[in-house]
Amino acid sequence: MATATRILKNAATTTSRPIAIFLNASRINYDKAMDFSKLSAITDFKTVDVDMLHDLNEIVSNVTTSRAEIVITKEMEVPQEAIARFPPSVKLLCEAGTGYNNIPITLAREKGIDVVNVPTYSNESVAHMVITYVMSFSAALFQQAKMLHDGDRTNFSVFQHPIYEITGKTLGLIGGSGTIGTSVVDVAIPLGMKILIGSRRTSLPHGHKYEGHPRVSVVPLDTLLAESDFVSVNCPLNEETRHSIGRREIELMKPTAFLINTARGAIINERELIECMNEGRIAGAGLDTQEVEPPPAESEIWGLENVFMTPHIGWRRLETRQRLVDMTVKNIEAYIEGKPINVVN
Numbered sequence: 001m002a003t004a005t006r007i008l009k010n011a012a013t014t015t016s017r018p019i020a021i022f023l024n025a026s027r028i029n030y031d032k033a034m035d036f037s038k039l040s041a042i043t044d045f046k047t048v049d050v051d052m053l054h055d056l057n058e059i060v061s062n063v064t065t066s067r068a069e070i071v072i073t074k075e076m077e078v079p080q081e082a083i084a085r086f087p088p089s090v091k092l093l094c095e096a097g098t099g100y101n102n103i104p105i106t107l108a109r110e111k112g113i114d115v116v117n118v119p120t121y122s123n124e125s126v127a128h129m130v131i132t133y134v135m136s137f138s139a140a141l142f143q144q145a146k147m148l149h150d151g152d153r154t155n156f157s158v159f160q161h162p163i164y165e166i167t168g169k170t171l172g173l174i175g176g177s178g179t180i181g182t183s184v185v186d187v188a189i190p191l192g193m194k195i196l197i198g199s200r201r202t203s204l205p206h207g208h209k210y211e212g213h214p215r216v217s218v219v220p221l222d223t224l225l226a227e228s229d230f231v232s233v234n235c236p237l238n239e240e241t242r243h244s245i246g247r248r249e250i251e252l253m254k255p256t257a258f259l260i261n262t263a264r265g266a267i268i269n270e271r272e273l274i275e276c277m278n279e280g281r282i283a284g285a286g287l288d289t290q291e292v293e294p295p296p297a298e299s300e301i302w303g304l305e306n307v308f309m310t311p312h313i314g315w316r317r318l319e320t321r322q323r324l325v326d327m328t329v330k331n332i333e334a335y336i337e338g339k340p341i342n343v344v345n
Helices: 037-042 056-066 080-085 105-110 123-138 141-149 179-188 221-227 247-252 270-278 318-336
Strands: 019-022 044-047 070-073 092-095 114-116 170-174 194-198 216-219 230-233 258-261 284-287 307-309
Touching: 019 056, 037 318, 056 080, 070 318, 080 105, 092 318, 105 114, 114 318, 123 141, 123 179, 123 230, 123 258, 123 284, 123 318, 170 179, 170 221, 179 194, 194 221, 216 221, 221 247, 247 270, 270 284, 270 307
Parallel strands: 019 044, 019 070, 070 092, 092 114, 170 194, 170 230, 194 216, 230 258, 258 284, 284 307
Antiparallel strands: none
16 A cells, blocks of 8 residues: 655645645536635645546646646546556545546556545435435426426326325335445435335344334345335446346336436446336436436437436535545545555555
């Protein structure tokens, strides 16, 4: 594990500050509302004010020219070749987020670069996004808004959509024993929902907040799919979970059920989802993440009346983004002190 021996000095002495570059700062600072002062206080902080850098040479050039020791990214693909060409100055790669499937962590380790993430910054925000979808589906808000947008006001005379209370309904959480899943349960339980958590285990880990709760059960995935009114994907993306939700899984769901994804788009096989939605296999899908963000312009998913998409906004609330910046500072402070935290490689 690469560690630093640098010791932070007082504000008047800045020569010892490491150079840090945020390669796609506009991803989180698109509204210029973020306070980066804490980052500037402990590093010689530079930003590239774009949403994403896609060009390999541009990525490498920015890192090399800046002489950065610390590289920060947010959901940006960092190709293997880019890591291979990073100069020896780079010692820390900070993913300003939870998922790090966009970074070749094994190669980074071989080059002596610590890769760190921020695993808990968006728990409540993403949980609220899940519940927003649940409540919107239960009241047919998306469908009614679309009708009004299209000039159709007939719902005001003859109501055409099934709507219902969520109290007593079943919410199935794929990956529900983790921190975000637990935050979803924190909101869903007071609303009177029954919770199913999909797992190969027969119970929650010992000491889990909801261990033994009368309205929280651990069941096999197929049972969760068959019995839930809402299915929420909250697991990380890895080789095991990629495309793990496809036609077989969707066909197990109730025809009245809704599928919600606020995790990573590629967990759902989008091609098979589109086929199932065209066939009306389930009532609807709410996707805050997609396999490619945004989906290709020619994708059928744009035209599906029972699929509702948001542009990966679960983490974008103002407070959530600032918390992300502040927790990234904590990661960098720990590295500078020679005691790195949240290292994933």
